[in-house]
Amino acid sequence: GAGVSQSPSNKVTEKGKDVELRCDPISGHTALYWYRQSLGQGLEFLIYFQGNSAPDKSGLPSDRFSAERTGGSVSTLTIQRTQQEDSAVYLCASSLEGVLGGVRNTEAFFGQGTRLTVV
Amino acid sequence: SQQGEEDPQALSIQEGENATMNCSYKTSINNLQWYRQNSGRGLVHLILIRSNEREKHSGRLRVTLDTSKKSSSLLITASRAADTASYFCATASNTGKLIFGQGTTLQVKP
Numbered sequence: 611g612a613g614v615s616q617s618p619s620n621k622v623t624e625k626g627k628d629v630e631l632r633c634d635p636i637s638g639h640t641a642l643y644w645y646r647q648s649l650g651q652g653l654e655f656l657i658y659f660q661g662n663s664a665p666d667k668s669g670l671p672s673d674r675f676s677a678e679r680t681g682g683s684v685s686t687l688t689i690q691r692t693q694q695e696d697s698a699v700y701l702c703a704s705s706l707e708g709v710l711g712g713v714r715n716t717e718a719f720f721g722q723g724t725r726l727t728v729v
Numbered sequence: 730s731q732q733g734e735e736d737p738q739a740l741s742i743q744e745g746e747n748a749t750m751n752c753s754y755k756t757s758i759n760n761l762q763w764y765r766q767n768s769g770r771g772l773v774h775l776i777l778i779r780s781n782e783r784e785k786h787s788g789r790l791r792v793t794l795d796t797s798k799k800s801s802s803l804l805i806t807a808s809r810a811a812d813t814a815s816y817f818c819a820t821a822s823n824t825g826k827l828i829f830g831q832g833t834t835l836q837v838k839p
Contacts, residue, residue, distance in 0.1 A: 614771075641825055652817065652831035653772075660825055701771065707825050716760065716821040720771035 612636075616702050616721035623692055623728055631687040631724045635704030642685050643718060644677055645701045653701065659685065660707060692728045699723040735818060735830040743838050748805040750833040752818030753798075759821045761794055763803050766815045766832070775803075775816075810839045 615634040623629050635642050640661045645653040655669035659679045670676070674692075679685040689696055703718040735752045742748055752761070760779045764772040778785045778794045778801070785792045791804040805812055817832045 643827060645829070653829035655826070655828055658826050666824070666826055699770070703772075703827075705825075705827075716825050716827055717762065717774045717777055718764075718772075718819075718827055719774070722771045 614702055614704055614719050614721035616700075616724050618724060619722065620725045621727070623726070625694060625728055626691055628688065628690045629692055629726065631689075631700050631702075631726070633685045633687070633702030633704075633721060635683065635685070635702070636706075636719055637683075639704035639706050639719075640682070641705045641707045641716070641718075642679055643703045643705075644685070644687050645703070646698045647701060647723075648698045656687070656700075689726075692726075694728045697726055697728045699725050735816075735833050737833060738831070739834045739836075741836045741838065742808060744808060744810055746808055746837075748808050748812070748835055748837070750803045750816055750818075750835070752801045752803070752830050754801075754818075754820045754830075755799065756820075756822070758796075759823045759825075761792075761801050762819045762821065762827070763790075763792060763801075764817045764819060764829075766817065772817065805835075808835075808837045810837050813837045 617632045642659040644656040647653050657677045658666040674690045677687045701723045703720045705716050705718045762777045763775045766772045776787045776792050778792050789806045794801045813836050815832045815834050817829050819827045819829045821827050
């Protein structure tokens with residue numbers, strides 16, 4: 611596609627339910643990132659996929675959060691047993707990683723996010 | 730984990746004035762980038778400066794990087810009402826991981 615696509619754009623769920631958020635990166639982009647942003651706050655890093663390397667999961671806030679990336683393309687972020695504090699905008703980004711002269715090109719392209727509300 | 734810290738948190742200026750935002754970080758970086766966000770949704774990449782560069786220009790944007798002080802600044806010259814947005818710095822590690830700061834909210838009054 612022309613850009614990073616996230617679905618759904620909005621999700622309202624009941625506390626305790628599981629949710630799945632989807633991200634379709636730009637075709638050919640090897641790197642994919644998930645971030646969480648609460649109202650008026652910065653972006654909280656969640657997870658980073660790069661090619662065939664093991665993902666960097668260091669930002670996942672608890673074991674209720676997991677993410678996978680199938681076939682090096684589409685990614686799904688799953689939140690189990692949702693809590694009210696999980697309410698936020700979840701942003702996905704992808705980049706065409708390359709290293710030239712030891713310098714990484716990591717310009718990230720963002721989707722419009724999924725606004726998750728846990729009631 | 731968050732790496733970047735930005736100041737000021739909020740900035741309000743008149744159209745035509747210059748706006749300066751600062752970003753500090755803690756660990757070594759491969760490059761540093763600045764992004765803009767409107768309406769709390771997707772971010773748009775503005776400019777990337779490599780760790781071996783000290784200054785970079787793009788249109789009305791000027792970015793500086795001081796790796797000895799682990800800090801960067803973004804200058805927007807001759808600001809316009811349309812520049813009203815939140816601005817974030819992001820540091821890229823040698824593994825490509827991107828960590829964002831808390832952002833500066835800029836309001837440009839017409």
